[in-house]
Amino acid sequence: MFDDDSESPRANSGDGKGLFASGLLRELPYLLIIALAMAGVVWTSLSHGPSTRYWVAMTPVCALICVVEGWPSSLGRSEKLRLAATQVVQWLGVLIAMYLIAVSDVRGVLSDVSTGLMMLTLLALGVFVSGLYLGAWRLGAAAVFLALSVPVIAWVERAALLLVLIGAAVIAVGLLYWWMRGRQADASA
Numbered sequence: 001m002f003d004d005d006s007e008s009p010r011a012n013s014g015d016g017k018g019l020f021a022s023g024l025l026r027e028l029p030y031l032l033i034i035a036l037a038m039a040g041v042v043w044t045s046l047s048h049g050p051s052t053r054y055w056v057a058m059t060p061v062c063a064l065i066c067v068v069e070g071w072p073s074s075l076g077r078s079e080k081l082r083l084a085a086t087q088v089v090q091w092l093g094v095l096i097a098m099y100l101i102a103v104s105d106v107r108g109v110l111s112d113v114s115t116g117l118m119m120l121t122l123l124a125l126g127v128f129v130s131g132l133y134l135g136a137w138r139l140g141a142a143a144v145f146l147a148l149s150v151p152v153i154a155w156v157e158r159a160a161l162l163l164v165l166i167g168a169a170v171i172a173v174g175l176l177y178w179w180m181r182g183r184q185a186d187a188s189a
Contacts, residue, residue, distance in 0.1 A: 027138070029068070029069070030065075030139065032065070033062055034142055036058050036061060037123055037124075037146050037149075038149070041119075041120055041153055044112050044116030051112075051116065052098070055098050055102075059091055059095045059123070062130075063088065065139075066087050066134065066139065067087045067088075069138075069139060070087070070130075070134040073134070086133065094122055094126040097122050098122055101115065101118055101119070101122075113153075117150050117153060117154055120146060120149070121147070121150050124144075124150070127139055127143035128140060128143035128144070128147070
């Protein structure tokens with residue numbers, strides 16, 4: 001269903017906007033996984049409390065996207081049922097791992113940001129395994145993006161003060177340049 005590369009008549013009409021819209025619509029489920037995962041990390045970081053409910057709700061959404069991804073390529077009712085059962089069991093395992101992190105003694109040791117990153121890592125692993133099982137490269141690409149975002153988010157969290165200082169320095173240099181330019185214009189006039 002999501003890997004259908006057939007183009008709509010609107011996309012064939014030469015309308016660049018229609019081609020972009022059909023391409024975006026085809027990629028929407030994978031972008032949804034990424035957007036919801038990033039929202040979960042932000043919520044976990046900002047809420048300063050357990051966000052287990054968010055991750056519990058997010059996991060079935062990913063499972064549903066993965067089932068829908070593999071559905072068209074499954075032939076026959078028994079293969080479709082096997083696909084659905086395999087995905088449900090796999091995502092149930094991811095859900096149990098998330099729950100164990102949330103209720104275990106580890107939760108008391110980890111910060112909220114660390115917990116969010118662990119949940120994101122588990123989600124990336126689940127999406128990656130589904131992509132391998134289904135032979136869906138787009139799921140694999142979404143999983144790789146999620147996995148690569150874990151160290152980036154961790155670095156940004158640690159380097160927040162450095163990034164603020166760099167931003168302030170860039171603004172200061174820009175204001176200084178603007179002020180100097182104004183002085184030069186006044187002197188030449």
